Amino acid sequence: xxxIRESEKPVNLNMVPIMNLxxxxxxxxxxxxxxxxxxxxxASVPALSEGGDQDQEPKKELKKVTxxxxxxxxxxxxxxxxxxxxxxxxxxxxxxxxxxxxYDFDKLAERIKAIHDHYPKSDTVILLPGKDTLYDTxxxxxxxxxxRILDKRLDTREHLFTNAVVSxxx
Amino acid sequence: xxxxxKRRQHEQLNLNLTSMMDMFTxxxxxxxxxxxxxxxxxxxxxxxxxxxxxxxxxxxxxxNVNLTPTELRVEQNTIAKVKKGxxxxxxxxxxxxxxxxxxxxLKKFKDIESREKVNPTGDETVIAFQADKNLxxxxxxxxMKTAAxxxxxxxxxxxxxK
Numbered sequence: 001x002x003x004i005r006e007s008e009k010p011v012n013l014n015m016v017p018i019m020n021l022x023x024x025x026x027x028x029x030x031x032x033x034x035x036x037x038x039x040x041x042x043a044s045v046p047a048l049s050e051g052g053d054q055d056q057e058p059k060k061e062l063k064k065v066t067x068x069x070x071x072x073x074x075x076x077x078x079x080x081x082x083x084x085x086x087x088x089x090x091x092x093x094x095x096x097x098x099x100x101x102x103y104d105f106d107k108l109a110e111r112i113k114a115i116h117d118h119y120p121k122s123d124t125v126i127l128l129p130g131k132d133t134l135y136d137t138x139x140x141x142x143x144x145x146x147x148r149i150l151d152k153r154l155d156t157r158e159h160l161f162t163n164a165v166v167s168x169x170x
Numbered sequence: 171x172x173x174x175x176k177r178r179q180h181e182q183l184n185l186n187l188t189s190m191m192d193m194f195t196x197x198x199x200x201x202x203x204x205x206x207x208x209x210x211x212x213x214x215x216x217x218x219x220x221x222x223x224x225x226x227x228x229x230x231x232x233x234n235v236n237l238t239p240t241e242l243r244v245e246q247n248t249i250a251k252v253k254k255g256x257x258x259x260x261x262x263x264x265x266x267x268x269x270x271x272x273x274x275x276l277k278k279f280k281d282i283e284s285r286e287k288v289n290p291t292g293d294e295t296v297i298a299f300q301a302d303k304n305l306x307x308x309x310x311x312x313x314m315k316t317a318a319x320x321x322x323x324x325x326x327x328x329x330x331x332k
Binding site for chain 1: 184187190191194195197198201202204205212214220221222223224225226227228229230298301302303304305306307308310311314315317318323324325326327328329330331
């Protein structure tokens with residue numbers, strides 16, 4: 001009978017060392033905690049390049065175009081340059097007007113995806129914002145042209161025009 | 171009666187720490203998940219509102235250039251004042267499209283870089299550009315063109331992850 005009484009006694013665990021550990025870890029983690037995450041977008045400005053081998057004729061790249069996206073006061077104007085015929089390049093171009101006085105980024109993303117599907121080797125987009133275009137609009141345009149999020153939860157993305165060059169309209 | 175009082179004095183007071191332990195465990199798990207191992211070279215400027223983006227590229231070592239609605243700073247040093255999206259009280263070469271003090275400072279950085287290894291990663295040094303989301307492109311373009319002329323044509327626009 002005394003054995004039973006012994007086993008019924010509650011076991012008191014000594015929590016003090018664990019508490020000490022927790023109290024040391026929490027301030028450290030609080031200092032290193034990131035409550036908002038920072039990311040970066042790679043961009044460049046056009047640079048003059050020294051002419052390469054002028055004698056060799058460059059190979060024609062028919063699956064590649066360089067896209068120009070002009071951010072105007074009325075919306076986006078898309079044009080393209082490449083080794084394709086003038087008619088073909090003209091077909092790529094077009095305008096995406098503002099919708100309810102707001103830039104239509106969804107339509108731009110759709111159009112960019114369609115162009116990239118047709119010319120899958122393309123990766124360069126030249127962005128031409130107007131002088132009054134807000135920086136926020138430029139970043140959103142870069143987002144629409146750079147990639148398409150397939151699954152937000154799994155963070156899967158389809159890369160489109162990843163090489164963004166920012167220039168100004170002359 | 172005296173014996174009873176003495177026994178009561180020697181009784182150990184057991185605090186129930188279980189609920190406190192539960193709370194600490196939850197806090198600890200939350201903090202471990204939000205633990206950041208990002209480069210501490212980046213200091214976010216409290217005077218500006220960064221734009222939000224879906225970009226997922228992590229920050230790497232770079233020269234910090236911040237353009238707030240009131241100031242242009244390079245590594246926390248004020249270079250020029252900004253008023254209503256335009257540079258004020260600073261020499262600007264309108265023909266070459268460059269902000270003279272910014273150009274001179276970045277040129278100095280470039281000279282130092284050509285003499286000794288500055289970038290710990292060994293990669294090409296770029297500009298980490300923090301700009302307020304409501305600034306016009308005119309001001310941003312001037313900073314970018316100045317940096318490009320000083321030898322830094324590549325940028326990393328710092329944004330907040332959506």
